Amino acid sequence: MLGIVVSHADRASEHVGDHLRELVEWEPLDAPDHPDAAGPAYATDGARLRGFDAWHLHLADAADAFPVEPDLLVFASRHSGETGPLLTAHHTGNFGPAEHGGEDDALARACPHAHSHVLDALATHAPADYDVGMECTHHGPTDVGVPSMFVEVGSGEPQWDDPAAAEAVARAILDLRGVAPDVDPEPVGRDASPDGDTVRRHLVGFGGGHYAPRFERIVRETDWAVGHLAADWGLEAMGDPAANRTLVDAAFEESAATHAVVDGDHPDLRDEIGALGYRVVGETWLRAVTGVPLALVDRLEGTLGPVADGLRFGESATAAAPDAAFETIPLPGDLLDRAQGIDQERTRELVVASALAFETEENGNRVAGRVAVASRGDYTTVIDGIVDLLRTAYDSVERREDAVIAREETFDPEKAKTLGVPEGPKFGRLSAGEPVEVDGRTIPPDRVRSEREDRFSL
Template sequence: MTIIISNEDPASQNIGDMLQQIRDWKSIEVDCEKVIAAFEFKRFRLVEIDGLHIYQDGLDRQLEACGLDSDIIIFASRHRSKDRRQILTVHPTGNTKEAKFGGHPMELAAAAPQAMRSIFLNLKTLAKNEDFEVTLESTHHGPSDLETPSLFVEIGSSEQEWVDPVAGGIVANAILMIDNENVPVAVGLGGNHYAPRQTKLIEETGVAFGHIFPTYKLDDLDETLVRQAFDRSCGDIAYLDRKSMNARQRNRLTEIIEGLGYDVLRESDIREMDGVPWQFCLELRKKMNDICPQGRTRITESIKSDLKTACKSCVCPKVKVATISPELLREAEKVDRTKLRNFLDTHSIAYLEHRDGSFSHTIIGIDDDCARLVAEELTNECINILKEHYDIRYEKDEGILFLITSKFNPALARELGIISGPLFGALARGETVTVDDMTVKPEMVYEIVEKPIRVKNIYID
């Protein structure tokens, strides 16, 4: 892991000095044109170069030629902005249409999402009692020609902060505390330059971000650049800050991303899968796309807890699916949706919702018995809900449940001399009426209606 210090950047020098103070680095001899000095400490290498970071295209290959190959390159740098806010930032590099500050147009450097997430979280922890804001930034400036995964970590935004030893110490420690946690990687689209929604998601959920593009650059993105963003981020999913873009941008990008074979997730989707092993999420989303392509997955807290035990050594149990009668579920949901949701949320399952928010008849568990038993219990729960509102008859051998209702029949009322009007309404409400000294009771103009519903469970491997 190589940390790059620039001799032309005061913030970089500050971070380099603090790194030297915190750890006992060993000087190493290097015959390399750009390298001023190099040091090593355990898994880290500290390299001071001649020149600004943003113009170091091809630096990874140059260092490798000097025997300084690396898995990750971390550029310790300054951050400059007009508002002069006290800020610590992390971001990948690259350009869309223009390359005003290093790199090449339409080129993205290889990002380091897991390392970027780790450093960001470390900065948040270390800066907790200081006056520095910690945030992601969207992808910008050079270098863009880097095959080795890289990131910038920066101190901003004025000369005062660049040389602040407190800021330098926070960044230095955040780098040394790096831990490459294996979490899903999203490519972020939308928002402003400081990517507030993506920043919040990294802070509050188990997701990492690779390349991030603000709303003002979305129209620069074509299929080639979107593909490059996923490839250079090793991305798993896309996250769209939907409220920050118009419908045209949203639809165009969704079509490109899905055409490349990636899922587009909402913030609620990412929060829903938080705490669930990514391997299980992948299988769950694949199953959902087969069963309910436009739907949403709901993962209960109980199954999240079970998965922590069940998923060992990165191996998770297979997704198991059972279904109940969609008609039965639909009728019960019409009557008491709240009771159904309470039932679903208190079992160790995942379940699906259609695009309109209604429940899918699919139950997902992590073993055969769980999915099947919950489907059976859900069937019984639906029947109990319907019993509270209907008379029912169950033909067990045929697996058919009949919902029995009394329904007002206008034709029967007309036969008794009652025409449309207020008397119709009274009878429909179950009230007795009088016509020409004749008493007409509701049961005289009502008919029994039986609605059949198949309720046999089906288990799917």
């Protein structure tokens, strides 16, 4: 069930609340006493709404004000800043002193999956002149009781009073009915045991600015969700990561996350994250593993090497089971090099279409080394495709059990010289398949051609 908080101290929040009540039918219902609550709670299908007299930044245990504990709590709020018309969402807490509500060095429970969902909903409903974005973790409350976030209208009085903006935020909040706070867990570990560890595709973000375009890009372009974000100024407020190990750990715990992206160097922070047992990853890794079972990723990285060293995944990996069997086979180096010399993009497509994973070089741009395949048949399909690619560049290609034999007829300069053809434009014409005249004689192109054979071992 979705819980919605409206603060009567915030006119933008009240404005959103008015539109919430207009968009769907609500029924009043009894609610428990709460020191900051005002009036009854209201119920509609999948949601409960309650007003509060206090600023929501300073509320404590807001979930206790609802008749039934919500699965997810959303604070309808205003956003203040110099950012122009903006609809935004963020989690709450303090990486350092609590200057705007909540407790020092404390974080509320984030809702990464719902946060990703509401960003999409805001983009769907936003008026044409409004941007949509996400912010770092930067104010209270810290004691909420359930996963929560703020969804806001910004960034000044004209927008706080704008009915179109208020309606957009109200619609986005209502779209959260039935949406889980967290991404579903999945098994991970090289044994992929059903009884083994599980993780969620949640990230903690460290570094960067208050507004977080890098992390917003991750949310929009991968299947990973983002929990707490400590911007550069938040890291400065927190101080030495080793001295604040408990707070670093809380960022992961309150985000239900085991992975982090660090924007910038921050070597001490990276070391502390690793010491706590969490993993720092980059955007390349997130994009590479999107759609691929993490248990399979773990096993393939353990066999072929990490994504950071060039491992990439094929199309079949997204449909494979976490415990899918595979074998690794070296690709024939000379054959692969020749194919990529003919058409590098097509060669990669052939490998991607049939392999679970494959090694690369040159920053992931060039296929090299081994492939992991679910069966020998998939490996054969890759080789067959490469052989067909060679046929576009050779006159004939023969596949044998131990080798591929490719033949082509090419212009032979020595034969041309023997027939008295001078080097220069006539060489070019013969090479292009045109006859030439030499001392009153016609030299046809087939007189100056030789067959070249390339052999590629399998």
